[in-house]
Amino acid sequence: MQAVAFIGDELSATGFRLAGAAVFIVPPSEAGEALETARAESELVLIAAAHARTVSADLLDEALRSVRPLTVVVEDVLSRQPPPDLELEMRRALGVEIA
Numbered sequence: 596m597q598a599v600a601f602i603g604d605e606l607s608a609t610g611f612r613l614a615g616a617a618v619f620i621v622p623p624s625e626a627g628e629a630l631e632t633a634r635a636e637s638e639l640v641l642i643a644a645a646h647a648r649t650v651s652a653d654l655l656d657e658a659l660r661s662v663r664p665l666t667v668v669v670e671d672v673l674s675r676q677p678p679p680d681l682e683l684e685m686r687r688a689l690g691v692e693i694a
Contacts, residue, residue, distance in 0.1 A: 596636055596637065596638065597616070597617040597636055597637045597638070598615075598616075598637065598638050598639065599611070599614075599615070599616040599617070599637060599638070599639045599640075599641065600616060600617045600618070600619065600633035600636065600637035600639070600640050600641070601616045601617070601618045601619065601640075601641045601642075601643075602618075602619040602621065602626055602629045602630060602633055602640070602641070602642040602643065602646050603618075603619075603620070603641075603642065603643030603645070603646050603669075603671055604620065604643060604645070604646075604671055605620045606671070607643055607671040608620050611641065616641070617633070617636065617637060619632070619633055621646070623645055623646050623648070623649040624649060626642065626646035626647070626649050626650050627649070627650045627651055627654055629646075630642060630650055630654065630655075630658060630666075631654070633664075634658060634661075634664050634666065637664050638663075638664050638665070639664055639665050639666075639667070640658070640664050640665070640666040640667070641666075641667050641669050642666065642667070642668055642669070643668075643669060643670070643671045644668050644669065644670055644671065645671060647668045
């Protein structure tokens, strides 16, 4: 079992590979399948924001809510697609921030 897995584009994956992560370089359309595989094989799953946006809402929600393996949406190396602003979303959900 791998400690860390990264799902995303080839350029972003290079740094994660150098750090010892298992990498899944797939087109965004195949990110859902890669996410399921990575979750079965890793303790921590990092998925690029552009790839996360193509995963079915149910699958991504389940992955992000799960404690094991921990799944996190991250930026790609060029910051082309930022991850969601969780703090802002929580504030809106709690009614502290007005849209």
